[in-house]
Amino acid sequence: MSLRTIRIVGDPILTKVSKEVKEMTPRLDQLVDDMLETMYENDGVGLAAPQVGILKRIVVIDVGEGPIVLINPKIVAEAGSQTGMEGCLSLPGKSGQVTRPNEVKVVAFDREMKEFTLTGTELLARAICHECEHLDGHLYTERVEGELVDNDAEEE
Numbered sequence: 001m002s003l004r005t006i007r008i009v010g011d012p013i014l015t016k017v018s019k020e021v022k023e024m025t026p027r028l029d030q031l032v033d034d035m036l037e038t039m040y041e042n043d044g045v046g047l048a049a050p051q052v053g054i055l056k057r058i059v060v061i062d063v064g065e066g067p068i069v070l071i072n073p074k075i076v077a078e079a080g081s082q083t084g085m086e087g088c089l090s091l092p093g094k095s096g097q098v099t100r101p102n103e104v105k106v107v108a109f110d111r112e113m114k115e116f117t118l119t120g121t122e123l124l125a126r127a128i129c130h131e132c133e134h135l136d137g138h139l140y141t142e143r144v145e146g147e148l149v150d151n152d153a154e155e156e
């Protein structure tokens, strides 16, 4: 495994639409490993492939309950709402208030390209929404209510 460079806001690749994965290849399998390693190294709860410069519909998430890999994810149901602070590894040191569904159901493929359904609530629902938007070239800053704030107080 190896760390990948995270693209920062302003990089045009973050605004592009990613392509569906047709089949898992050793190269994409390596990408998933690298994305997980890069997410953990940077203390993130999620990372989307375009954030490491690859326009493929692949997302990794870990909200503290173990790694989740979503390939070609599609959100098929949403319920409720939650408002809270959100950040992104492509905007280091910043966060902003965003309203998201409190529960989402997502259909995706795993690393063996087997389809599965996942329901997430609270932070997991937020992470799923946030990461899936990266695959369509959107950043949470488009949804921020009020101003982006500096995370200084929260950094160690």
Ligand code: NI
Binding pocket: 087, 088, 089, 090, 130, 131, 134
């Ligand atoms: Ni992000």
